[in-house]
Amino acid sequence: MVDVYIEELDRHVGDEVTLKGWLYNSREGGKIIFLILRDGTGICQCVVTPESVSAQGWENAKSLTQESSFTVTGTVRADERAPGGYEMDVTALDVVAIAEEYPITPKEHGIEFLADRRHLWIRSRRQVAILRIRHSIIRAIRNFFDDRGFVLFDAPVLTPNAVEGTSTLFETEYFKLGKAYLTQSGQLYGEAGAMALGKIYVFGPTFRAEESKTRRHLTEFWMVEPEMAWFDLDDDMKLAEDFIAHIVQTVLKERKAELAELGRDISVLENIVPPFPRVSYDEAVEMLHSDRTAEMVDEKQAAAEKERTELLAELESNAAQYNQVKQWQRKKFDAREIEINNRVAELDELLRNLPKWKESARNFEHGGDLGGSDETLLTWYFDRPVIVHRYPAGVKAFYMKRDPEDESKALAMDVLAPEGYGEIVGGSQREDNLDFLLERIEEHNLPQDVFEWFLDLRRYGSVPHSGFGLGVERTVAWICGIDHVRETIPFPRLIHRNRP
RNA sequence: UCCUCGGUAGCUCAAUGGUAGAGCAUGCGGCUGUUAACCGCAGGGUUGUAAGUUCGAGUCUUACCCGGGGAGCCA
Numbered sequence: 049m050v051d052v053y054i055e056e057l058d059r060h061v062g063d064e065v066t067l068k069g070w071l072y073n074s075r076e077g078g079k080i081i082f083l084i085l086r087d088g089t090g091i092c093q094c095v096v097t098p099e100s101v102s103a104q105g106w107e108n109a110k111s112l113t114q115e116s117s118f119t120v121t122g123t124v125r126a127d128e129r130a131p132g133g134y135e136m137d138v139t140a141l142d143v144v145a146i147a148e149e150y151p152i153t154p155k156e157h158g159i160e161f162l163a164d165r166r167h168l169w170i171r172s173r174r175q176v177a178i179l180r181i182r183h184s185i186i187r188a189i190r191n192f193f194d195d196r197g198f199v200l201f202d203a204p205v206l207t208p209n210a211v212e213g214t215s216t217l218f219e220t221e222y223f224k225l226g227k228a229y230l231t232q233s234g235q236l237y238g239e240a241g242a243m244a245l246g247k248i249y250v251f252g253p254t255f256r257a258e259e260s261k262t263r264r265h266l267t268e269f270w271m272v273e274p275e276m277a278w279f280d281l282d283d284d285m286k287l288a289e290d291f292i293a294h295i296v297q298t299v300l301k302e303r304k305a306e307l308a309e310l311g312r313d314i315s316v317l318e319n320i321v322p323p324f325p326r327v328s329y330d331e332a333v334e335m336l337h338s339d340r341t342a343e344m345v346d347e348k349q350a351a352a353e354k355e356r357t358e359l360l361a362e363l364e365s366n367a368a369q370y371n372q373v374k375q376w377q378r379k380k381f382d383a384r385e386i387e388i389n390n391r392v393a394e395l396d397e398l399l400r401n402l403p404k405w406k407e408s409a410r411n412f413e414h415g416g417d418l419g420g421s422d423e424t425l426l427t428w429y430f431d432r433p434v435i436v437h438r439y440p441a442g443v444k445a446f447y448m449k450r451d452p453e454d455e456s457k458a459l460a461m462d463v464l465a466p467e468g469y470g471e472i473v474g475g476s477q478r479e480d481n482l483d484f485l486l487e488r489i490e491e492h493n494l495p496q497d498v499f500e501w502f503l504d505l506r507r508y509g510s511v512p513h514s515g516f517g518l519g520v521e522r523t524v525a526w527i528c529g530i531d532h533v534r535e536t537i538p539f540p541r542l543i544h545r546n547r548p
Numbered sequence: 549u550c551c552u553c554g555g556u557a558g559c560u561c562a563a564u565g566g567u568a569g570a571g572c573a574u575g576c577g578g579c580u581g582u583u584a585a586c587c588g589c590a591g592g593g594u595u596g597u598a599a600g601u602u603c604g605a606g607u608c609u610u611a612c613c614c615g616g617g618g619a620g621c622c623a
Contacts, residue, residue, distance in 0.1 A: 155584065266623090
């Protein structure tokens with residue numbers, strides 16, 4: 049008898065094997081029980097009848113509650129009807145632990161309820177799929193850099209100062225040395241690493257104490273930050289697009305089943321190959337001002353209104369039939385009503401926002417930073433991530449190098465993911481001239497003394513260098529096609545939540 | 549910090565100012581191929597908190613608490 053995982057069942061058709069796991073769901077039909085077993089690698093329907101198992105085995109099967117742990121032995125059989133494609137005809141079943149009444153039922157739940165039970169929620173198929181994709185993404189990130197001669201370079205989490213002097217950071221007392229802060233970026237340390245090792249990447253958790261309450265923000269998130277000596281902005285952009293394409297193509301290769309579980313449209317991801325379109329800030333502003341952008345907003349508006357009307361018509365028609373149909377049909381109607389109400393609420397919000405987006409794009413003032421809606425509109429032009437480069441220096445960090453061809457611009461670039469996911473990468477060529485950097489520090493009213501070590505990097509053999517940061521959770525959300533980063537990390541830290 | 553939406557059964561949601569409901573979950577009964585199984589029965593409520601208007605408040609008003617979405621900022 050051999051113990052196997054559900055993901056290995058395809059190699060054991062016809063064999064008698066043992067599965068170990070938890071009861072995901074069950075259906076009982078008098079003299080037959082269907083047990084849906086999950087083991088972390090997948091789910092498998094196990095069929096039990098009084099003839100197939102001992103009297104004790106039959107009693108065991110009947111006693112199982114949702115999430116009870118148990119082991120089953122039986123013969124593996126391919127079955128078209130089964131989720132996952134394989135079923136087991138059970139010959140023996142042992143209970144390990146009967147679960148108390150499990151709070152997360154196979155029906156719908158609200159986000160607060162689920163977040164309070166995140167330690168259990170991660171057992172759900174959807175969450176398992178997301179976390180497995182996250183794992184593949186992180187492995188793809190490390191492989192990409194490792195295969196190209198980058199050295200992993202860990203930056204400290206506790207730092208004595210704010211990197212960019214702008215964001216609000218988590219603060220703590222550090223013995224007799226005064227305040228210390230949780231890092232908001234490993235970048236400055238990464239620059240030191242690049243001067244020592246050539247090409248490095250910092251990979252770790254990052255903290256922001258801003259009160260951002262949106263689907264794109266966590267207070268604790270993971271960021272990977274490559275930093276390369278002898279790279280200019282063009283090299284930086286080329287690396288970023290190869291990097292992102294590599295991540296997406298790796299997930300497509302390794303996690304087809306999980307993407308299917310999430311209902312992700314694969315064809316959208318298959319487009320993600322280099323080269324990515326490059327748009328300068330100046331061009332981006334022109335695009336925002338263009339008639340084409342206004343038209344696209346109008347088209348979206350019309351499509352949203354049409355969908356809204358159709359959904360409401362369906363709701364009305366269902367309500368009219370409600371009293372004449374069978375009970376099972378009523379349940380379908382009830383479920384559909386919730387679905388429609390949610391979608392209509394989404395559409396209503398979109399319809400409220402679109403006119404504002406249109407206005408804001410039309411009236412965008414050259415020199416300002418791109419807002420969230422402006423970024424979204426820009427991504428509508430392309431079927432893959434778009435790189436926006438050469439932003440006004442005023443809206444970017446002090447350490448970014450000015451464009452020699454236009455001193456008002458910084459050699460910065462952001463990569464915006466399609467489908468409204470927005471900024472997943474931010475990077476730049478760094479200022480390598482000591483005097484210019486000193487000027488910037490003064491302009492930004494930053495304390496020079498805490499940056500002395502950083503200035504040393506320019507004093508002792510300064511070279512052109514560049515780097516960028518990629519937000520892991522935003523990347524996971526985009527690739528998975530899910531609408532909130534809180535589902536992309538095992539235990540999300542949000543402004544109103546730090547437990548479990 | 550600001551804007552906006554919400555809080556009704558364990559869960560997801562209904563309920564013109566007029567007797568608080570449904571589905572799921574739970575318990576019991578039925579059913580040998582179910583796919584969020586189905587059919588029947590049962591138990592289950594201080595409508596977020598406090599005050600106010602009213603003959604009467606889940607519903608209207610005010611304040612507060614908690615949460616969702618968004619702005620700013622950013623990955």
